[in-house]
Amino acid sequence: MLNFGLTDLRLVAPRDGWPNADAGPAASGADIVLEQARVFDSVADACSGLGLVFGTTVRGRDLIRRVVTPLQAAAEFHALPAPGGILFGPERTGLETEDLAVAHAILTIPVNPAFGSLNLAQAVLVAAYEWYRQGSDMAAATLVNHDGPAPHEELEGLIGAVDAQLARNGYYNPVPGRAAAARLVMRNLFTRPEYSAGEVRTLRGIIRGLSMPRRPGAPD
Template sequence: LEDCSFVFATTARPRELVKPVYSPEAAMKLAAQKIKAGEKVAVLFGPERAGLENDDISRANAIISVPVNPEFASLNLGQCVLLTAYEWQRQTQEIADEVIELGKTDWATGNDVEALVSHYESRLDEAGFFFPLTKAAGMKVVFRNMFSRMPLTRADVQMLHGVMRQMVRWRHKDDPGGDVPENGPGNAPEK
């Protein structure tokens, strides 16, 4: 610690030493500020069996304590290091809250979703789904709204077109005269 200007000690047990106590988040925020200002900051972790001794903690400027259930306040060494390192990453790097890997597809466009909804509406109309007629318009709005809430990819849209095409084919499988157009109205072509 001889070349450090600020030292945090990690402990959960109450000590009879007067020190500011930080959460891991607040501690790493302060550490990042101090390091940015050119200071050298350290974090002391105690041994697994018993943690840091008071002599160790007396050499620190502040304490890091994880806000957990007070009846089970002690963390093992790995957990303490993990939490501190995680908070360090959060304070020093831009971390996305959510990332979606698209693989080999892209997000569906408004046109893609519109073609899908039109395809389903036309086939569901043919099947008599939107019944009674007095409620059909409202049902179509609810149906369209359902698709607008879904984050669909182009691959999702293509699969859903295929599902409907197969359902129509299956319905007509025993009807040799049944006409099932491949690219009829409301039936998007394969890509």
């Protein structure tokens, strides 16, 4: 829960009472969730203050209910004016039909039809992840490059050094147009990676290293 920013844990008639000494180590440091947890006698009482409640189940029931994915549930929660809630059942038995009758709709996690055996902790994790992910402003993809790409003239210097060495070594095909095409391919190898100034320096050293005459006595 706390990994994904959720702290409002509501327990209904916990089998082993509450507080429960076993819960501390299992929480791995998320003690604030345990400290703030509230205990209720009934599922209906536990839903007090919630605007939209999803019950979780994997088995089809004889209930007429809207069934939604975690993605959809999270989107609806984010659009709600009041907090929503997700109702999870005991590990072994899941929610009873009487519990599901308290919920407005059903949340079902899409799983491999040939092997669906998410446990309680896994189901909570996935539902909480979707909620947090949809509110997160983390960019889908970013190039983390603290120094930024090298100044462009340094990149040009690298490309020019490669080009000069290749020309010197007779790498380019003399057929008209072929050398220009090969230069374009080579240029793209060096521009796309957004190399930093340090990496451009390393590459220039590598180019020199590749072009050096073989050291006398070096193994084949």
